[in-house]
Every structure is written in structure tokens, then in C-alpha cells.
Amino acid sequence: MAERKYALVIVDMQNDFVLPGSPACVAGAYGTVPSIKRLLDFFRLNKSPVFHVVREYRPDGSDIEMNRLEGFLRKGRYLVPGTKGCEIVEPLRPVEGEYRLVKNRYSCFMNTELEFMLRRIGVTHLVVCGTQYPNCIRATIFDAVCHGYHVINITDATSAQTPEIAQANIVDIRNIGVDCISLDEFIHAFNKN
Amino acid sequence: MAERKYALVIVDMQNDFVLPGSPACVAGAYGTVPSIKRLLDFFRLNKSPVFHVVREYRPDGSDIEMNRLEGFLRKGRYLVPGTKGCEIVEPLRPVEGEYRLVKNRYSCFMNTELEFMLRRIGVTHLVVCGTQYPNCIRATIFDAVCHGYHVINITDATSAQTPEIAQANIVDIRNIGVDCISLDEFIHAFNKN
Numbered sequence: 001m002a003e004r005k006y007a008l009v010i011v012d013m014q015n016d017f018v019l020p021g022s023p024a025c026v027a028g029a030y031g032t033v034p035s036i037k038r039l040l041d042f043f044r045l046n047k048s049p050v051f052h053v054v055r056e057y058r059p060d061g062s063d064i065e066m067n068r069l070e071g072f073l074r075k076g077r078y079l080v081p082g083t084k085g086c087e088i089v090e091p092l093r094p095v096e097g098e099y100r101l102v103k104n105r106y107s108c109f110m111n112t113e114l115e116f117m118l119r120r121i122g123v124t125h126l127v128v129c130g131t132q133y134p135n136c137i138r139a140t141i142f143d144a145v146c147h148g149y150h151v152i153n154i155t156d157a158t159s160a161q162t163p164e165i166a167q168a169n170i171v172d173i174r175n176i177g178v179d180c181i182s183l184d185e186f187i188h189a190f191n192k193n
Numbered sequence: 194m195a196e197r198k199y200a201l202v203i204v205d206m207q208n209d210f211v212l213p214g215s216p217a218c219v220a221g222a223y224g225t226v227p228s229i230k231r232l233l234d235f236f237r238l239n240k241s242p243v244f245h246v247v248r249e250y251r252p253d254g255s256d257i258e259m260n261r262l263e264g265f266l267r268k269g270r271y272l273v274p275g276t277k278g279c280e281i282v283e284p285l286r287p288v289e290g291e292y293r294l295v296k297n298r299y300s301c302f303m304n305t306e307l308e309f310m311l312r313r314i315g316v317t318h319l320v321v322c323g324t325q326y327p328n329c330i331r332a333t334i335f336d337a338v339c340h341g342y343h344v345i346n347i348t349d350a351t352s353a354q355t356p357e358i359a360q361a362n363i364v365d366i367r368n369i370g371v372d373c374i375s376l377d378e379f380i381h382a383f384n385k386n
Contacts, residue, residue, distance in 0.1 A: 117255050
């Protein structure tokens, strides 16, 4: 069997998305922090590469999606570099040797250096978690499949506004051949390989 | 005639590329700083959008081009965020309302948010200057043409290692329909429109 090389991609676990009451809060995100932390610790222990992919928006809204622009300008900015809200939630902060990448749209692959970096280190298996299922998680997973990666989504480390939305997305994601499994299942399977 | 909307793209005018003796010095770059400054002031006066597109490399070389990796690791890093060398040369520093974008490869369009932002503000004409002709300037201009922009290259605000290399590139760039003109010619033509 060809050698496997795993990388972890943690999507958008920033204060403005995760903390209850935050301006772009995803209801399910806060509850996944402990699972993501366990998954992150597992990758750190195995010295496997970790990519923290985050959003940033310029304060004038010049780079935000069209569908978000009006709310961003009217209701108050979020995910602006240099603000507390833009930072990764404290328990998941990157440590030295991990990568923080900025994305401008839903997919972690769209107009970012992610694919260049994954290819350089020979990643074959991409483990995806974070928030939120219908947008950035799903777009990232679909692109990863298209780029030829084996993709594993950790369901209890990934969130949406409601469990129903999460579940509906998991159905579709499984249908393109992605393993959507729990953290315990992943660790069990990983240790068997 | 359809309305024209100009934007200025200044490429890679960072200390590590521009200052004499810098680690990735382009011999012709320092001499263009005064012309680029005049061009920048012209855009500021006209309240036309300005994009400062720059390079950044992670210190472990994980995101640098393959052909530059060995030298980067062996001879000492350059263009690393947070270092003086990575900063835009002092006379050309962005002011409020101007955009600083990071690119990871030669073209300012490759895996960056530039195209999203140009489209949002309805740019039709892209004025390109900076360094250096055979790599980032040329790749950017070719992509801009492919994306459908009218492109103007300001020859005395653009540089290469030698005048011969610059001239050879100008020939090729003109041959795809790009105006390669001096700063004075540009300002004259602009004021006539």
C-alpha cells in the first residue's frame, strides 16, 4: 500500500464565529472546541502537519462575499485582522511549526496557498474539522476530493447552526466517498494503520 | 465609449527586493522608486484605487517556489513577515484606503483575492509597475490580459536585473496588445481622456 501522509485542516475556529454571542456565531461551533483540541493534540503527538485556515475581511468590505457585504457594513464589522474577534479561539491557538492560512471565500483551496503547501509535503489524507458544515467545510471537502485527496471529516469536531443542517450535509458528503466519522473512530482507525 | 475605471498595481517593491545589497535584490528596482512614487501620487490625487501586491515567505520555506527553496534555506531567509526586509520601501508605503495583498507565486492573480476585489469595484484598466519584468510583472500582465483587463505597463516604473532583460520582455508584452509606455506618456494620455 502506498504510504499515507495525513494533514489536519481546522477551519474558521475564530472568536467571531465560535464564541456565544459573537457577530458571526455558528451555534454548534463552541461545543466542538474540546473535540478539536483532542484531535489537534493527536496530530501534535504524531508530528503530523496542521493547517489553521481562517477568515479575514478588510474593514471596508472590499473583499467580503457580495451576499455578506450589506450586513457587514450595517451591523458592524467582524473578522477584521488585528481585532480579538479575528483570533483563533484560545484553546486552539497554533503553536510553532503549524501553519495559519487566510482564505477569502468558502473553500480553503480557493485562491490560497493551501494546495501548494500540501503538495510540497506530500499529503495524501486530509482530515477536516471546524465550522461550518454547509459553507466552508463542505466547499473545502469537495475541493479536496477534486484535488485527489482522501478526505476524512470528523463529525463531532465539525459544526453547523443546527444538528439537522449538519446531518443533511454529512449525507451529501458521505455520498462523494468521504469518511465522516467520530473522533474516537478516527483515532482507532489511525492507530490500526 | 464605456466608462474607464483605472487601478494601480505596484508589484513587490519591498526592501528585500529593492535596496542595494538586499538578499533578493533586483538591480534595476531601486532606480524606479521615484517614478513609482510619482505614479502613486497621481493615483492618490485622482482617488483611483491602489493595490500594493507583495511577497511573503514562511521561514521554513514551506510555501516558497521549488526553484527558490534551496537558496532560501541555505543563504538565509528573505521576505519573511515581520522583518524589515519584507516591508514595502519607505517612500511607497501604503496609506489608508490602499490595499496590501500578499501573493505566493509570480502572478498577482494566482491564488490571491485580487480578481475578486478588482471586479467588485468595476476596474477596467490596470496600470502595472514594480519589479521584476521577467517574473512577477510579466506573469501578472499576462493573467490580467486573460481576465479581460486593458493593461498599461509603465516602463520607467518597472525594472529587471538588466535593461536588456527589461527590453526583451517589453517586446513580448507589447505583442499581446499591452501599452508599454513611460510615466509621462501615461499621465498625458490619462489627462486627455
